[in-house]
Amino acid sequence: MDMVSRPPVIAPGAASGWRRERGRPALAEVFGTIATRPTGPIWKKLAAFLGPGYLVAVGYMDPGNWATSLAGGSKFGYTLLTIALLSNMMAILLQALCARLGIATGRDLAQACRDAFPRVVSWPLWVLTEIAICATDLAEVIGTAIGLNLLFGIPLEIGVIITALDVFLILWMQNLGFRWIEAFIVTLMGIIAVCFAIQIAMADPDWGAVIRGFAPTVEIVRNPDMLYLAIGIIGATVMPHNLYLHSGVVQTRRFGDSIPEKREAIKLATIDSTIALMFALLINASILILAAATFNKAGKTDVAELDQAHSFLAPLLGSTLAPTLFGIALLCCGLNSTVTATLSGQIVMEGFIDIRLPAWARRLTTRAIAIVPAAAVTIWYGEAGTAKLLIMSQVILGLALPFSIVPLVMFTADRAKMGALVAARWVTMLAVLTAAVLIVLNIKLLVDLALG
Numbered sequence: 001m002d003m004v005s006r007p008p009v010i011a012p013g014a015a016s017g018w019r020r021e022r023g024r025p026a027l028a029e030v031f032g033t034i035a036t037r038p039t040g041p042i043w044k045k046l047a048a049f050l051g052p053g054y055l056v057a058v059g060y061m062d063p064g065n066w067a068t069s070l071a072g073g074s075k076f077g078y079t080l081l082t083i084a085l086l087s088n089m090m091a092i093l094l095q096a097l098c099a100r101l102g103i104a105t106g107r108d109l110a111q112a113c114r115d116a117f118p119r120v121v122s123w124p125l126w127v128l129t130e131i132a133i134c135a136t137d138l139a140e141v142i143g144t145a146i147g148l149n150l151l152f153g154i155p156l157e158i159g160v161i162i163t164a165l166d167v168f169l170i171l172w173m174q175n176l177g178f179r180w181i182e183a184f185i186v187t188l189m190g191i192i193a194v195c196f197a198i199q200i201a202m203a204d205p206d207w208g209a210v211i212r213g214f215a216p217t218v219e220i221v222r223n224p225d226m227l228y229l230a231i232g233i234i235g236a237t238v239m240p241h242n243l244y245l246h247s248g249v250v251q252t253r254r255f256g257d258s259i260p261e262k263r264e265a266i267k268l269a270t271i272d273s274t275i276a277l278m279f280a281l282l283i284n285a286s287i288l289i290l291a292a293a294t295f296n297k298a299g300k301t302d303v304a305e306l307d308q309a310h311s312f313l314a315p316l317l318g319s320t321l322a323p324t325l326f327g328i329a330l331l332c333c334g335l336n337s338t339v340t341a342t343l344s345g346q347i348v349m350e351g352f353i354d355i356r357l358p359a360w361a362r363r364l365t366t367r368a369i370a371i372v373p374a375a376a377v378t379i380w381y382g383e384a385g386t387a388k389l390l391i392m393s394q395v396i397l398g399l400a401l402p403f404s405i406v407p408l409v410m411f412t413a414d415r416a417k418m419g420a421l422v423a424a425r426w427v428t429m430l431a432v433l434t435a436a437v438l439i440v441l442n443i444k445l446l447v448d449l450a451l452g
Contacts, residue, residue: 017416018115023354026108026248026347030178036255036265049268051182052249053276055340056095058185059242060088060280061192062337063143063330064136064397066306067390068232069284073291074303076226078206078213081285083230085214087237088281090434092274094238094405097412097423097431098246099269103255103262104421105411108248109404110351112411125403126352130369132240132400133348135393137341138374142389144334145378146306150327160375166338171360178252185339188332189279195329196286202317205293213292228448231441232394238438239397240404241344246273247408248347259420266421306330345369398442405435 025031036048072080102108107115110129114122145159154162173180220226255265294316295303303309310330313322349355349365381389411417413428423431 017414017418019118020115022106022115023111024350025106026102026111026251026351027178027343028350030174030252032251032254033178034252034254036253036268038256038261045264046268046271049253049265049272050275051179051186051272052099052246052252052269053095053273054182054186054189054279055249055343056098056242056246056273057276057280058189058333058336058340059136059239059245060091060237060277061283061333062136062140062239063146063306063334064139064239064390064393065233065237065284066143066287066330066333068229069287070291070295070303070306070309072229072233073288074295075229075301077292077296078209078289079217079219079226080230080233081210081213081288082216083220083233084281084284084288087234088277088284090234090438091237091280092277093427093430093434094243094408095246095273095277096270097408097427098243099250099273100266100418100421100423101408101412102247102250103265103269104418106251108251108347108351109244109408109411110248110348112247112417113407114352114354116407116411116417122352125407126348128400128403129240129244129348129352130345132397132404133341133345134369134373135396135400136239136241136344137338137371138377139390139393140334140337140341141371141374141378143306143330144338147327147331147334150307150310151324151331157379160378163334163338164371164375166335167342167364170339170342178249181339181343185336188336189283191332192283192329192336193279193286195325195332196283196290199290199313199317199322199325200286200293202319202322203290203293205289209292210289231444231448234438234441238401238405240400241341241348243404243408244347244351245340245344248351249343262421395446398446401442402435402439405438409435 034048034051037045069084072083098109101112105112110126113125116122117125141160141163144163145154145156148154148159148162149156169184170181173184220230250269253265253269255261291303291309295301295309295312298316300312300316303312310323310326313326314320349369355365378389409428409431412423412431415422
């Protein structure tokens with residue numbers, strides 16, 4: 001069946017909850033193209049669902065998160081590892097709701113907003129989400145450009161333009177099949193993990209202190225500077241584009257329409273995202289551990305810049321290999337992040353305004369909307385303004401987060417929309433608490449930045 005041209009249908013068991021019928025699916029050219037196993041052992045079924053979670057995990061270890069992890073590790077050693085763990089648990093819960101929404105309703109979050117709200121509400125939400133994606137792209141473009149500069153000496157302005165070429169890479173890989181995009185992402189994540197594993201082995205951290213760092217401590221609340229960085233780590237964790245991305249890419253799997261089949265699909269997709277996000281925690285923790293074992297141990301407690309960390313690694317570890325590995329990891333992370341941001345841009349634009357263009361035109365349009373403002377701002381500020389730009393991107397994401405996270409929790413808790421696959425009440429209560437904490441912490445961070 002042609003997934004693009006099929007007539008709109010109403011999600012089973014959720015007809016009365018939507019203002020309009022379900023339209024063309026997200027990423028229509030790859031919708032339902034990956035077969036799953038209806039029978040057989042659980043591990044074989046899970047293997048078919050592994051992939052979307054890793055695309056989502058990229059957003060939780062993007063260059064925007066590196067600054068907070070570097071600052072936390074250099075200033076306070078291993079203490080803030082517990083905050084990295086807490087923020088990851090929040091992410092696991094929210095991404096599980098995204099998978100539930102996409103599988104249960106056949107809509108991604110953008111389509112759900114379009115079909116549930118009048119245009120006077122959904123269009124402003126679209127604009128805010130596009131702004132958030134531009135901010136996400138800003139951090140990722142900067143990270144990629146810095147990685148190119150550190151490794152190859154390419155000027156920041158040229159590096160920014162090079163990052164725009166990822167759109168052609170995605171078009172090529174998507175023609176081969178969505179599994180190629182997933183394989184590309186997982187491969188780069190593996191390279192990042194290897195780079196940090198080698199660097200941590202060189203740094204030889206205090207593993208007892210590392211384990212203790214994952215245990216909660218009241219010192220985080222008592223120390224205002226530590227609390228501020230902890231808020232930064234949590235606030236930079238959940239980004240709006242990830243919520244749209246996961247609810248869309250999970251629909252690349254082809255599963256049945258019955259409630260039991262969808263229920264099993266939700267379970268397997270949740271396992272996939274949980275495993276992937278634990279891998280993201282491993283990377284984020286590695287950045288913090290590396291900073292603690294090198295910069296904090298040497299008394300350099302004010303390291304937060306990516307290029308600053310790169311320049312300090314060689315003399316502290318006594319090896320020129322360490323900064324090279326750091327640069328490779330940063331470049332891989334930036335490339336991964338721009339690829340997933342491009343997919344998010346397509347999901348958001350198609351979902352909110354239901355544009356009907358050829359795949360290449362949609363891809364170029366959505367990419368241009370995100371990359372052009374990010375490139376212009378980066379080139380305008382130059383190398384000296386990278387720290388300011390990263391802060392600015394986090395401020396914008398903090399402002400935009402409630403407008404994505406609140407609809408997600410609302411939809412998955414609504415039985416009229418979700419039918420028998422509505423989220424359990426205890427899950428909804430945890431999600432409400434998580435959303436409230438994230439929103440309050442982002443507001444506090446914004447106020448502190450404004451007053452500071």
